[in-house]
Amino acid sequence: MTELRHRGTTESDLHSEDKRSDRESRADGEVPSDSETKLDSGVPDVPVPPDDTPEVLNKALSGLSSRWKNWWVRGILTLAMIFFFFIIIYLGPMVLMMIVLCVQIKCFHEIITIGYSVYHSYHLPWFRTLSWYFLLCVNYFFYGETVTDYFFTLVQREEPLRILSKYHRFISFALYLTGFCMFVLSLVKKHYRLQFYMFGWTHVTLLIIVTQSHLIIHNLFEGMIWFIVPISCVICNDIMAYMFGFFFGRTPLIKLSPKKTWEGFIGGFFATVVFGILLSYVMAGYRCFVCPVEFNSDSNSFTVDCEPSELFQLQDYSLPAALESLTGWATVRMYPFQIHSIALSAFASIVGPFGGFFASGFKRAFKIKDFANTIPGHGGIMDRFDCQYLMATFVNVYIASFIRGPNPTKVIQQLMALRLDQQLHIFNSLKAHLTEKGLLPANEEVA
Secondary structure (H helix, E strand, C coil): CCCEEECCCCCHHHHHHHHHHHHHHCCCCCCCCCCCHHHHHHHHCCCCCCCCHHHHHHHHHHCCCCHHHHHHHHHHHHHHHHHHHHHHHHHHHHHHHHHHHHHHHHHHHHHHHHHHHHHHHHHCHHHHHHHHHHHHHHHHHHHHHHHHHHHHHHHHHHHHHHHHCCCHHHHHHHHHHHHHHHHHHHCCCCCCCHHHHHHHHHHHHHHHHHHHHHHHHHHHCCCHHHHHHHHHHHHHHHHHHHHHHHHCCCEEEECCCEEEEEHHHHHHHHHHHHHHHHHHHCCCCHHHHHCCCCCCCCCCCCCCCCCHHHHCCCCCEEHEEEEHHHHHHCCEEHHHHHHHHHHHHHHHHHHHHHHHHHHHHHHCCCCCCCCCCEEEECHHHHHHHHHHHHHHHHHHHHHHHHHCCHHHHHHHHHHHHHCCHHHHHHHHHHHHHHHHHCCCCCCCCCC
């Protein structure tokens, strides 16, 4: 077991804080005990998860070196996870949303468990309970917003849902405020600093995990292709960077991850860009992947049928002179989405790994190898999704900045929720605007 210490704090700072704590204790007529002094000077060990590689793999690979044994374990489990990924895609968007929620809860659990390993030994109240309570509050807020946006007709049809939707933000705030008051009531004398430290731990975890997993679901509603391609690009980059680094890696990339090499980083980049273009070409031809995921209130089910937009229709593009002389092609026929896929795959290869570096820094701060031991050879779920959350945020911003325009369906839904006099006012204003633009005759009368 290794001793964990607060990073970014010098010994003189800790000494001065200890002196202040002693003065405060003496002023209150109390003398700090040895355990309380230990609380201020450091934090307890975080347990290292045991190796849970299946026994059948240990026996089959017993004759290999640790390097090649790890290579085979990671490879076999990677193929199993890819197969599982194909299955959940086949099961449809509703199952995908549930899987995203389950992954979010598991990632939150892994990070909070590390905090709880630090926090529990001091026997301070309510940390784990409040952490899960705040997770519930934040999920209620985000998913309530999603239900209101994408299930408007269902919400308007059911009276309880309509009331919850109308006062959703007030209810969310009241729930959070209850947790806030519970935290204040749980404060214990001489442990304030640690309790506020763990309060911040919980909220940063919520910001990283819950907010970004919510963006994944928003991307899914834009079309499954916006969900599958980015995730696949991150997976491809992770695999190819590992392969190139394993066989050709010689030059260290970053001190946070000593096993990462420039050869793996560069090889993963080019492989991921090519993979993204090819995968986009295959998926762009299927409506089930390119159409927005919409809720059909008549059948109470999700539909993914539409007329594909120009983004998913083949077009001819003229090649630059350099490429034309190299390939002999004057034009190339491709989907516009394939051009966007280059930006997605480039981000997954260049910036995406920094999510992994961030996670590596976090693990080094607490001197642990992995967040958990959920997946043999890979660590915890958070170890596999550290880059995915960063990618989800980029995709959501990219769609909002370069792809998505105003949604007429949502505008109509909002108009239908207005009072009749407000609807009539908007109707007359829109009629006057269209008449001024010449789209309606000046003397046209609407029945």
